[in-house]
Amino acid sequence: xxxxxxxxxxxxxxxxxxxxxxxxxxxxxxxxxxxxxxxxxxxxxxxxxxxxxxxxxxxxxxxxxxxxxxxxxxxxxxxxxxxxxxxxxxxxxxxxxxxxxxxxxxxxxxxxxxxxxxxxxxxxxxxxxxxxxxxxxxxxxxxxxxxxxxxxxxxxxxxxxxxxxxxxxxxxxxxxxxxxxxxxxxxxxxxxxxxxxxxxxxxxxxxxxxxxxxxxxxxxxxxx
Numbered sequence: 001x002x003x004x005x006x007x008x009x010x011x012x013x014x015x016x017x018x019x020x021x022x023x024x025x026x027x028x029x030x031x032x033x034x035x036x037x038x039x040x041x042x043x044x045x046x047x048x049x050x051x052x053x054x055x056x057x058x059x060x061x062x063x064x065x066x067x068x069x070x071x072x073x074x075x076x077x078x079x080x081x082x083x084x085x086x087x088x089x090x091x092x093x094x095x096x097x098x099x100x101x102x103x104x105x106x107x108x109x110x111x112x113x114x115x116x117x118x119x120x121x122x123x124x125x126x127x128x129x130x131x132x133x134x135x136x137x138x139x140x141x142x143x144x145x146x147x148x149x150x151x152x153x154x155x156x157x158x159x160x161x162x163x164x165x166x167x168x169x170x171x172x173x174x175x176x177x178x179x180x181x182x183x184x185x186x187x188x189x190x191x192x193x194x195x196x197x198x199x200x201x202x203x204x205x206x207x208x209x210x211x212x213x214x215x216x217x218x219x220x221x222x223x224x
Contacts (some may be wrong), residue, residue: 006033007094008039009058010087013065014078020066024059026092032058036088057089084177124173129170155206161211162190183213 001119009032012018017024031045034054044051044058065087068075077085144160166187169178177186183211197203206212 005093006091008088009062009065010078010081010085012092013062013087020062020069024062024066027055027058027062027090031055033091033093034058041091061086061090079084083189111170130171155202157210158191158195158208159206162194162206163212165190166210167212170182184211 007017011025012023017028024035027029028046030054031043031048031051032065034044035039036042043055046052046055065078067073068078068191077083078087144157166183167176169186170176170183171178174180179186181189184207187210191197191203191210195206197206
């Protein structure tokens, strides 16, 4: 944030760019830039509870200026730019077309990004934990134990067996198996290794049925 792109409240008021009431309303809606304890410009926004007192202080300074004008007090201190005035501690970024706005510092943007990423990470962990619980529930499924053998579809039975085995080896946080394979490849290799199939098409068909993570996803219901 370049200092020469900032108009202080004193400059806005004493050069009659903006009146006190208009400036106060702008601050209430948008917040203000202010000089922090290290002498750098920083943004104070209305939604930020940590800097609400900054906005209140800025509004008080504008009110003091307005009171001096209304009561015809000595305004010399406001126009003497060799003397630092509290109104110099607040300002707005001025754009190419003289529009006024609040521009956050690179550090503030970085802090917000970190907070957002932390929130997303927490949400992802919760989703992963929920998915892991669901996978654990599904892995306890006993299959066709209570169904007569002649009523059990062979390929479906195998698909459910490899599926039950697969979800125990699936890492929901990475979206891959524990050996870093994709679920599709893992299932194909599992069917090929554990069951006697001579046809590649049958192996692929079974692995496809057991694969819960197809890239294309399940078709969406169309709206009628």
